Each structure stands twice: as structure tokens, then as C-alpha cells.
Amino acid sequence: MIAALSALPALELAPMLIGATLLVDGVGGIIAETEAYEPDDPASHAFAGERPRNKAMFGPPLTAYVYRSYGVHWCFNIVTGPIGHGAAVLLRAIEPTAGLATMAERRRTTEPRLLASGPGRLTEALGITIAHDGLSLEAPPFQLMPRDDTPDIVVGPRIGITKAAERPWRFGLRGSQFLSRPFR
Numbered sequence: 262m263i264a265a266l267s268a269l270p271a272l273e274l275a276p277m278l279i280g281a282t283l284l285v286d287g288v289g290g291i292i293a294e295t296e297a298y299e300p301d302d303p304a305s306h307a308f309a310g311e312r313p314r315n316k317a318m319f320g321p322p323l324t325a326y327v328y329r330s331y332g333v334h335w336c337f338n339i340v341t342g343p344i345g346h347g348a349a350v351l352l353r354a355i356e357p358t359a360g361l362a363t364m365a366e367r368r369r370t371t372e373p374r375l376l377a378s379g380p381g382r383l384t385e386a387l388g389i390t391i392a393h394d395g396l397s398l399e400a401p402p403f404q405l406m407p408r409d410d411t412p413d414i415v416v417g418p419r420i421g422i423t424k425a426a427e428r429p430w431r432f433g434l435r436g437s438q439f440l441s442r443p444f445r
Contacts, residue, residue, distance in 0.1 A: 271297040271348040274341045276432040280408030285387040288360030293437045296419045297430040300347035317395040327394040334381030354378045356439040379441040417444040
């Protein structure tokens with residue numbers, strides 16, 4: 262099921278990931294929020310073409326694309342589409358369900374909502390770093406499992422960017438307390 266998703270454009274994959282489960286070395290949870298980035302999108306790292314920093318975006322689908330945001334924290338994306346396409350889905354939040362003690366230690370908090378709500382918190386909680394950039398999500402340390410049912414998904418504009426922010430390419434699990442920010 263997950264492999265079948267790899268050919269989808271980022272704009273189709275992003276909502277399909279809501280409700281799926283992501284584990285990294287057994288730590289993780291239910292994907293609660295995503296954002297799509299297509300190659301012709303001025304907010305995408307692929308917009309200006311392939312560079313050393315974004316090389317993973319142009320690799321095989323279901324590959325991790327990890328980058329440092331504002332020199333502060335890592336962000337984790339799932340590459341999609343054909344090789345060389347340059348599309349990815351940013352994971353913005355998960356609902357923690359596995360390895361909560363490990364996440365709490367990494368994040369220095371036991372408050373479940375603060376463990377992985379936001380791209381930086383998510384990567385810190387799951388232990389994702391640049392060492393994961395370019396790795397396949399179809400092999401350890403990753404485990405990506407499809408959702409069991411069709412969740413109620415809310416759609417809105419992307420956040421934390423300045424270019425093309427108005428595009429309704431942010432997707433979330435309606436009513437989730439684990440979103441990085443509420444949807445309007």
C-alpha cells in the first residue's frame with residue numbers, strides 16, 4: 262500500500278499520509294499534519310533546481326529529505342513522484358503513540374502535545390538528523406504503515422513560509438490536539 266503512494270504528486274500524497282503511522286527505530290506515531298511542496302512551487306527547495314542541499318528531493322520516491330531550518334532545527338520530508346521530479350511532503354506533526362519515554366527524554370518534556378507538534382519538535386522527538394537524509398522509508402530505521410480508515414481531514418494555507426503561503430497545501434487531522442497550529 263505505501264509503495265503504491267510513491268508515484269503520487271506531493272499534493273495528493275500529503276493528505277493520504279494523514280492517519281498513517283511513522284516510526285523511526287520504533288519511536289513515533291500517527292501523522293497528524295503535512296504540507297505539500299511541488300517542484301514548480303516557489304516555496305519548494307526544488308524550485309531553483311537540484312543543489313547539494315536538496316539532492317534527496319530529486320532521488321527515489323519514499324526517500325527522506327532532511328534539512329536544517331533557519332540553522333535551528335531539522336525538518337523531515339517524504340520525497341514523492343518519479344526520480345528527478347523534486348516533490349516532497351513536509352511532516353509537520355504526529356500524534357505520539359510509540360516510544361513516548363524516548364520522545365520525552367529527547368524533548369525534555371512529558372507533555373504529550375509538545376512532543377512532536379511542529380516540524381522541529383517532530384524531528385527531535387524521533388531522533389531524525391541529517392544522517393537520515395536520502396534514506397529509504399521502506400527500510401529500517403523507518404517504518405511507514407498505511408492508515409486503517411479514511412480520517413476527517415482539514416485543509417488550509419501553509420505556515421512558516423513567505424512564498425506561496427496562501428496555497429491550501431497544508432493538511433491536518435480534524436480535531437487533533439497534536440497539530441503544530443490550529444486550522445482556521
